[in-house]
Amino acid sequence: MTLRIDWQNEAVGEQTRMRVAILDVELIVSLIGDIIVEASWEIPSGNNAPQTEFAKSMEAYLLNPDRHHLNVRLLRQGSxxxxxxxxxxxxxxxxxxxxxxxxxxxxxxxxxxxxxxxxxxxxxxxxxxxxxxxxxxxxxxxxxxxxxxxxxxxxxxxxxxxxxxxxx
Missing domain, CATH: 1.10.10.10 (Winged helix-like DNA-binding domain superfamily/Winged helix DNA-binding domain)
Structure with missing residues (x-):
């Protein structure tokens, strides 16, 4: 299906982290509100915190992007x-x-x-x-x-x- 990115020029608030388990690694997603400010891979630390519904939808998209749709809001960064x-x-x-x-x-x-x-x-x-x-x-x-x-x-x-x- 598709990945839809809604680029945001700013994010205000407290930063939180979400873990998305996939292929025996974790995608660590840092958010301010519902805006993703970073998403990078990490070797699992053994922390098996339950995944949020958003994390589950990210996992489904990443594992099978042809069959799942994902909407994300990303902070515009870089040159x-x-x-x-x-x-x-x-x-x-x-x-x-x-x-x-x-x-x-x-x-x-x-x-x-x-x-x-x-x-x-x-x-x-x-x-x-x-x-x-x-x-x-x-x-x-x-x-x-x-x-x-x-x-x-x-x-x-x-x-x-x-x-x-x-x-x-």
Whole structure:
């Protein structure tokens, strides 16, 4: 189905956190009111707090975006350039990847600038920066070039590849 993002220019109030359990990891979503200000992956800490209804709907969308609809309000962040790259990431179909250099060429930019925009994506769990890879390898993920986050990137890409194959 679809992901609908309603970009917000400001968020006022107290910040809360919500955990979305998916693929044996957690998407930690930071909110001010109902506006998401950050969404990043974390290896579970063993905290099995119950999920809110919104967390359950995020989980359903992330696990099967072709069958679920998700509306989110995100705080507008970053430069105009980064926002342009993040919008381009949203257009990468489930189960597909693009190289940093191919995306850079499409955007009239350089691969390092694209990689930095991906690294600084505050919504890594919603805006799929994991779908951008190096020409000769997996590339980085959430500021790491090896370790747990790279293993997670591989797991996310494999899950999405299988989901896209079974949907098509």
């Amino acid at each position: 105009a350039y980064r926002q342009k790259i993040w919008r381009a990431l949203l257009a990468i179909p489930l189960g597909e990847v693009i190289s940093y250099s191919a995306l850079a060429e499409k955007m009239g930019s350089g691969p390092r600038a694209v990689a930095q925009a991906c690294k600084n994506n505050p919504y890594a769990g919603i805006i799929p920066c994991h779908r951008v890879v190096a020409k000769s390898g997996i590339g980085g993920f959430m500021g790491q070039s090896r370790g747990d986050m790279i293993l997670l990137k591989r797991r996310l890409l494999e899950y999405e590849r299988r989901a896209a194959e079974s949907a098509g």
